[in-house]
Amino acid sequence: MSTARRAGYRDVKQTILTRVRDKTWPLGTVLPGEVALAAEFGCARATINRAMRELADEGVLDRKRRAGTTVLASPLRHAKVAVPSVRAEIEATGATYRYSLVSRAEQPAPDWLRARLSLAPKAEVVHLRCMHYADNAPYQFEDRWIVLDTVPTALNESFETIGPNDWLISEMPLTDIELVFSAALAGTDYAAFLDVAPESPVFQVERCTWLNGNAVTLARMTHPGSHRLRTAL
Amino acid sequence: MSTARRAGYRDVKQTILTRVRDKTWPLGTVLPGEVALAAEFGCARATINRAMRELADEGVLDRKRRAGTTVLASPLRHAKVAVPSVRAEIEATGATYRYSLVSRAEQPAPDWLRARLSLAPKAEVVHLRCMHYADNAPYQFEDRWIVLDTVPTALNESFETIGPNDWLISEMPLTDIELVFSAALAGTDYAAFLDVAPESPVFQVERCTWLNGNAVTLARMTHPGSHRLRTAL
């Protein structure tokens, strides 16, 4: 009558999750060991192991050798933020993407940037300013600094037809990303590029990327305040 | 001479990652099958499987039955955003946390909220307005709506000493979260609470949470524009 196939790791995960959610196993509970659960579910220890390991990866459980598996405090502490390239972000909405280079300069890294990225005193960077349009409406103004010590090939690239983000993705491996979100006022500079009033709010995302501890690039991306970064999980 | 223990799944992961990064296996490459790699690394197929599966989970590889495993475009598409409670967020910086309830009202859900959370026409909500201080300086103004159909116990809670977020965490399980980040102007209302000028920018995070498809609560959290939400991966 029932569809009871043997329990797979998904079934086990689901059941454990339910028991955590309905407080059958409240906060801090140490769950039965893998062998015990394997007996209960009638499956192999490896199956229980995978279920519990994945729940631990997802932040639901905490596992320690010898100590056993415990229920963690807040089941949902983390959300994933998609970090698509602007192009992908725009094209995903069905709009037409257009890129335009505003300026390009090779220069010594300004002090604030050296401090921010822990650069050497005489580090050189390429500073780009770019615009990204969605259906010809201003979508994002991008201030981009690329560290030449880490990415020397940036010297030979004009960035007139390809955006720095798309170029870097195809050119450079990355190991770390740091994101900072904040709000600011448009001011005269951004206002002109984004076609909004200087006293209107703008939404900024700063993205630093690193390769094995060496700074690769810093991007400061500015959107009209009406822009919304949506994410789920 | 070499420390060559038998390759574990971590070693396999590392080696594959290196080959992806140094373009030994460029974008779109279909990697050798699991059996072939198992032979190369001198380990069992399950070991290769785990390594590749985890890399797929991390967004480096794409796996399809029969089609094989391919190298994905952007090695870092997702970042995790920590969603701590305000209290934890403030106390993590070493500052003293203070909470204060501004207002509390039980009312029918306004139209925009009903639409936003897909509520029934006659749904009732508790609307709270709260302030969170770090070292007695305004840190966050919180507009909070709690859906009474889903959380009836909110009726009996005054929220005068405990913030709605802390209360909900201890009270309710959650299954889904949606976050929206944006920028806005303070305006007279927020300005007074956050102690900033009305024409200054504010940073807003809207958080909807759900339990099995039923809306639990919506929080609109407003910070002074200088606030920075930092995240890494």
Add this chain to the structure above:
DNA sequence: ATATTCATTATGTCTATACATATTAACCAT
């Protein structure tokens, strides 16, 4: 009391094997 040693225990990882399942490519009939 304090430190050291050591057995115990739960998880961590690997192996070899088996069967399931999605997808493609080749084949065949129309």
Add this chain to the structure above:
DNA sequence: ATGGTTAATATGTATAGACATAATGAATAT
């Protein structure tokens, strides 16, 4: 050509058994 059937194939999942490793707590020595 077109459409449907089928076999081959790579991954997906499960199994039992084995050994590794970290953490605990008890027993022991200082």
